[in-house]
Amino acid sequence: MPNAIRVRFAPAPTGYMHIGNAHTALFNWLFARSQGGSMVLRVEDTDELRSTDEALGVIYEGLRWLGVDWDEGPDIGGPYGPYVQSERLDIYQAYVQRLIDARQAYECFCTPEELEEQRELMRARGIPPKYDGRCRDLSQEDKQRLRAEGREPCIRLRVKETGKTIINDIIQGQVVYDNALIGDPVIVKTSGYPTYHLAVVVDDHLMQITHVIRAVEHLPNTQIHLQLQEALDIKPPQYAHLPLILGEDRTKLSKRHGAVAVTDYAEQGFLPEAMFNFLALLGWSPGSEEEILSRQEILDRFSLEACSSSPSVFDVEKATWMNGEYITNADAQHVADLVLPLLQEEGLIEQDLTPQRRQWLVKVVDLMKSRVKLLSTFSSWARYFFTDDFEYENRARRQWLNDSQTPAKLETLADRLEALSEWSADTIETTVRGLAEQMDIKAAEVIHPCRAAVTGTTIGPSLFHLMELLEQSDVVARLRRAAQLSAAGELAPTDQEDTPSGPAT
């Protein structure tokens, strides 16, 4: 049974959902779920020019992928709807009227150009630029005249000119702002749309939000929100401002840092569990030395008080490592499900799998998953399981395939393997080692060229187990093909660089 704790994730649907948004959503969710509270999803589309339905879709998609769910929202409704701000215009209107009636808000007829001029002037005079309040006390005649000029007003909140505004933030501690430093903020645009400040304060109040957990870039706005609440006689919620997530250059993570959208990471083959775990550890620590933590373990230990107030850099390298840990420890069946569509997309496996074929795929995955860090690399690293059409890597050519001894070894091995009546890792191993012994060379001298011939690469899982999963006839054919190409001198190293498909950058 949910208690009175209510939090909200309130994205603006103006672009993609980036890591920072996901982080904020996640921390709201962690707080709500760990406290037995409710999570509200509210769409802040008051930027009527940039908001799109498409962006909203991406937000839903990102949240669902991460496993962050909500109890009330535009898609499922709830007792405090509507949950989309553009559908709440009349609600804001009522509050604005109250403010105007109480002379706490007023019409401002200044044009953007005039405002810019004001700011320039103040900057030039070395004083902090802010709205100078020139429309604060316009008479009815003034307003009529300005309207007659064709001007449409916006509405500003009359803020205090003296004193301090004190914010007691759960994460940031006490922060004090000087009231004299801010000008009267716009609360309703000329278009009639509310600005963020008005909408957020009204909605958090009406939706009975108890804890506002948002990024620290909103901390300076909080002084406006506190003043708005006072003017409206609204009890403020508790605030918790989360530190920012930075790019490698230590500036706020943004598009120019490369992959920053949650969907980018999903596409690269991040497991949602891994991203969830990694994001939870950005700005919060369980206080123990374990880092791989399940959802439940994180939930059990989470608290807002334990959140750090200093920003953190999003380290893709470490996130990738963590993802590898999750893939390694995941059930092979599960990983097979995730990897299957990628293989199908590449045309490496059929669209409809027989149960036997699926079982085979699970075995391949089981063999490979401990060395894969991103799902997206699976299809290239495991390519040779699915097709004969693979490249011989340069390292394989240089070290083994270009050797004059190799064709004979491969031919002999092919003959012997072809003769095997039972095809298993054991029988293959016995054959390979037997050949080495007979030739009086180390087993490695057979194993390596064999791997190169069968997989085109010098690295991979246990050769015998890998071969077991291939068709016997196929292996024999690959050995003979490589032997012939090698003998013909066609497997000399090329001047092309090997391009190991490491973590995508």
Add this chain to the structure above:
RNA sequence: GCCCCCAUCGUCUAGUGGACCAGGACACCGGAUUCUCAGUCCGGCAGCCGGGGUUCGAAUCCCCGUGGGGGUACCA
């Protein structure tokens, strides 16, 4: 410019006046594993931004500096 915030290895972090010549993880480097490594195991490198206080004692508290970040919109 002004306001606010932040400051422990390159990165994520533990640390809340004595248990810290600072612990873990990623990355990096080295060794092992002789069936390879991009896997695994073992080991190593590397940090309290600087300066002043307070205190018997400071990574921890205070001040100043420096550095970084955020804000300063009819964006959110």
